[in-house]
Amino acid sequence: MKKVRQGKIVEIIGKYDVDTQEELARRLGEAGFHVTQATVSRDIRELKLSKVSAGDGRQKYVVLNQDEEQIADKYIRVLRDGFASIDMAQNILVIKTVSGMAMAVAAALDALHLPEIVGCIAGDDTIFVAVRTVDETYELLHKIHGFIRA
Numbered sequence: 001m002k003k004v005r006q007g008k009i010v011e012i013i014g015k016y017d018v019d020t021q022e023e024l025a026r027r028l029g030e031a032g033f034h035v036t037q038a039t040v041s042r043d044i045r046e047l048k049l050s051k052v053s054a055g056d057g058r059q060k061y062v063v064l065n066q067d068e069e070q071i072a073d074k075y076i077r078v079l080r081d082g083f084a085s086i087d088m089a090q091n092i093l094v095i096k097t098v099s100g101m102a103m104a105v106a107a108a109l110d111a112l113h114l115p116e117i118v119g120c121i122a123g124d125d126t127i128f129v130a131v132r133t134v135d136e137t138y139e140l141l142h143k144i145h146g147f148i149r150a
Contacts, residue, residue, distance in 0.1 A: 005033050006043050010063055013049065017060040024061070051115045059115045075108035076147045082108075083148055084125070091137050093129040093144070102127050116140040 005028065012018060012027045021040045028035050035043075044061070050072075051059040082101030087094045097105050106122035109129065116136040121128045131137040 002043075005035070005039075006047055008033060009040075009043055009047060009049075013061045013063070017058065019051070019059045019061070050113065052113055072112060075111050078104050078108040079144070079147055086141065086144060088137055088141055091131045091134050093127075093131065093137060093141060095127040095129060095144075097125050097127065099125045101125070114140060114143065116143075 008028060008031055009024065012024065012031070016027065018024050018027065021037055021044065024044075025035055025037060025040045028040070047063065049061045049063060052062050053059060082097040082105040084096040084098060086096070095102075095105065102122035102125050106120040106127045106129075109117060109120055109127070116131050116139055118130040118132055120130070129140070131140055
């Protein structure tokens with residue numbers, strides 16, 4: 001059942017610009033798959049879906065092809081290698097890096113196209129990451145911790 005559901009997810013995001021887990025769950029429900037948000041979240045993670053710009057100011061889920069996935073893995077390695085610590089100040093994350101690595105880590109964060117990030121400013125060993133909202137800052141903090149631990 002899981003493989004069939006995940007196949008349907010790939011089909012749905014190929015056909016529609018789906019930008020939220022709720023919308024994806026609704027479309028799955030319309031297709032006869034009654035799922036919880038937790039199930040959709042797990043499927044998104046297992047399918048390694050990413051959000052990219054839909055061109056109209058919105059984001060949409062896409063399946064990364066193997067080359068994009070390998071490139072994303074390289075950026076995550078740069079993040080891991082340069083990472084020292086992270087702290088939060090409202091909707092700004094302050095990331096400390098190994099001396100001289102802030103620009104590389106900031107570029108890696110930008111290249112990952114994380115939808116929460118508005119932009120990064122990097123010095124020698126510190127990055128300020130501007131995030132849209134405080135809630136998204138918490139989400140991004142957890143994502144980055146996930147990248148570091150993986």
